[in-house]
Amino acid sequence: MKQEAAAGGTRKAGAGFDEGDTLGPKIAGVKMYATPSDTGKVIATLGRGDEMVVVGAEKDGYVEVETGSGKGWVRMTLVQKR
Numbered sequence: 001m002k003q004e005a006a007a008g009g010t011r012k013a014g015a016g017f018d019e020g021d022t023l024g025p026k027i028a029g030v031k032m033y034a035t036p037s038d039t040g041k042v043i044a045t046l047g048r049g050d051e052m053v054v055v056g057a058e059k060d061g062y063v064e065v066e067t068g069s070g071k072g073w074v075r076m077t078l079v080q081k082r
Helices: 002-006
Strands: 022-025 030-033 042-046 052-059 062-067 070-075 079-081
Touching: 030 062, 042 070, 052 070
Parallel strands: none
Antiparallel strands: 022 052, 022 079, 030 042, 030 070, 052 062, 062 070
């Protein structure tokens, strides 16, 4: 996405997490899924105090993260950098 932005492309609000960034939920009850989809299996439900680290790519509005509960996908609009 950085290359796209440098080339004049646009980024959606909330986009642009980098691998290794520490994130936290904006609200309690954010679900972490096995796949980047609301229909995927829920691996964990995160509270406001939970932390996660970006470990992979962004896909379809989700970012791949790892927490103390495991590895999965969370909706990008529901998390923020810490």
